[in-house]
Amino acid sequence: MAKKLITVHVNGKAEEKAVEPRTLLIHFLREELNLTGAHIGCETSHCGACTVDIDGQSVKSCTHLAVQCDGSEVLTVEGLANKGVLHAVQEGFYKEHGLQCGFCTPGMLMRAYRFLHDNPNPSEEEIRSGLSGNLCRCTGYQNIVKAVQYAAKKLQEPATA
Amino acid sequence: MIPPRFEYHVPRSVGEAVDLLGQLGSEAKLLAGGHSLLPMMKLRFAQPTHLIDLNRIPELRGIREEGGTVVIGAMTSENELIRSPIVHARLPLLAEAAQLIADPQVRNRGTIGGDIAHGDPGNDHPALSIAIEASFVLEGPNGRRTVAADGFFLGTYMTLLEENEVMCEIHAPAFAQGTGWAYEKLKRKTGDWATAGCAVVMRKGGNSVSHVRIALTNVAPTALRVEAAEAALLGQPLNPATLQAAADAAIAICDPAEDLRGDIEYKTAMAGEMVKRALTKAWSRCV
Numbered sequence: 296m297a298k299k300l301i302t303v304h305v306n307g308k309a310e311e312k313a314v315e316p317r318t319l320l321i322h323f324l325r326e327e328l329n330l331t332g333a334h335i336g337c338e339t340s341h342c343g344a345c346t347v348d349i350d351g352q353s354v355k356s357c358t359h360l361a362v363q364c365d366g367s368e369v370l371t372v373e374g375l376a377n378k379g380v381l382h383a384v385q386e387g388f389y390k391e392h393g394l395q396c397g398f399c400t401p402g403m404l405m406r407a408y409r410f411l412h413d414n415p416n417p418s419e420e421e422i423r424s425g426l427s428g429n430l431c432r433c434t435g436y437q438n439i440v441k442a443v444q445y446a447a448k449k450l451q452e453p454a455t456a
Numbered sequence: 457m458i459p460p461r462f463e464y465h466v467p468r469s470v471g472e473a474v475d476l477l478g479q480l481g482s483e484a485k486l487l488a489g490g491h492s493l494l495p496m497m498k499l500r501f502a503q504p505t506h507l508i509d510l511n512r513i514p515e516l517r518g519i520r521e522e523g524g525t526v527v528i529g530a531m532t533s534e535n536e537l538i539r540s541p542i543v544h545a546r547l548p549l550l551a552e553a554a555q556l557i558a559d560p561q562v563r564n565r566g567t568i569g570g571d572i573a574h575g576d577p578g579n580d581h582p583a584l585s586i587a588i589e590a591s592f593v594l595e596g597p598n599g600r601r602t603v604a605a606d607g608f609f610l611g612t613y614m615t616l617l618e619e620n621e622v623m624c625e626i627h628a629p630a631f632a633q634g635t636g637w638a639y640e641k642l643k644r645k646t647g648d649w650a651t652a653g654c655a656v657v658m659r660k661g662g663n664s665v666s667h668v669r670i671a672l673t674n675v676a677p678t679a680l681r682v683e684a685a686e687a688a689l690l691g692q693p694l695n696p697a698t699l700q701a702a703a704d705a706a707i708a709i710c711d712p713a714e715d716l717r718g719d720i721e722y723k724t725a726m727a728g729e730m731v732k733r734a735l736t737k738a739w740s741r742c743v
Binding site: 315316317319340343346352353354355357359360362406428 | 491511535
């Protein structure tokens with residue numbers, strides 16, 4: 296089972312690695328690159344705690360092979376903040392108490408990031424169905440909806456300075 | 457969680473993929489969206505020693521119209537179906553029903569071709585493809601053949617697809633002006649497979665049904681077309697008596713598996729209910 300040499304652009308940085316074909320992207324990110332924000336909450340592709348952005352789409356990285364990412368752009372939660380300034384979705388979850396244990400949060404943030412890019416002005420119903428691939432044990436989702444609404448509003452503010 | 461080891465192949469054309477299937481034989485599996493195959497491998501239900509990734513074959517992608525036919529590449533993702541202006545205008549049933557499949561992340565990867573080729577009675581596209589009178593273009597070492605959706609599904613996880621074939625395209629006639637449609641799916645939660653489901657495509661002539669296709673999801677070892685229900689409706693108006701006759705015909709051919717979604721009696725009764733709801737909605741959408 297020969298390893299394959301791949302180049303993946305993760306959070307803007309080219310990573311050239313030899314990977315075993317069966318290596319799941321989530322394990323590649325966590326164990327090879329030490330990007331341990333993305334989490335694992337199931338083995339049946341339901342929970343979405345492993346959600347990352349691949350080539351402009353939200354994907355559950357537990358159901359994607361690292362070897363399939365050769366040439367891809369991958370964004371993880373560690374790449375959301377810009378020079379230490381939180382992204383609007385991070386700020387929204389913080390301000391609106393959209394997390395408790397924090398285990399689902401990286402996946403929720405990555406999904407919210409892409410969802411708001413695709414649908415900048417969503418209704419509550421659209422937020423709930425848009426984040427339906429992400430389970431949370433702590434919040435009951437209510438404050439996550441508010442967090443996404445906060446971020447949507449913030450993203451539509453005209454850029455200051 | 458940990459899939460067994462395998463060799464990975466990335467063909468760039470359908471011909472190359474077919475060649476690989478021929479060389480590697482039944483030890484190889486085609487990898488499409490990977491959202492049924494990888495879950496099975498992670499649980500070691502499936503242990504292919506070679507995966508042939510179809511994701512870098514451009515000819516398997518795209519949605520276009522050819523005359524009155526909509527042609528959908530087998531590697532079209534569920535979200536691409538939902539976003540497609542052609543699917544919205546010509547096959548609105550598919551655009552609407554795809555939103556009931558899985559969740560946003562899964563719909564970015566899972567493909568219509570993979571959903572059909574898997575042959576799982578729990579999947580939605582098998583019944584949908586029967587209702588829209590789709591056909592599938594399959595390429596093997598001897599060239600291409602086209603088979604109808606109605607007749608494609610042989611058993612649980614079994615279809616007419618041969619081990620050395622790749623599904624390339626899904627063809628379906630564009631809905632005629634005024635066509636009504638519906639997909640009613642009973643489920644425990646968003647993202648779950650149906651407890652029972654019913655796809656309907658219908659046209660009206662005057663005040664009676666002039667065309668109808670009815671197909672059921674997850675109430676038998678395969679998706680089912682309900683021809684007796686169609687016969688009960690053709691040339692008739694939709695009223696409580698004809699609705700009940702159609703539901704009864706559907707109930708008569710149900711053969712569901714008992715599981716955590718319910719027992720045989722419940723799933724059968726729900727199939728009848730989904731038939732009634734789908735027919736009522738489709739009728740209301742006929743012009």
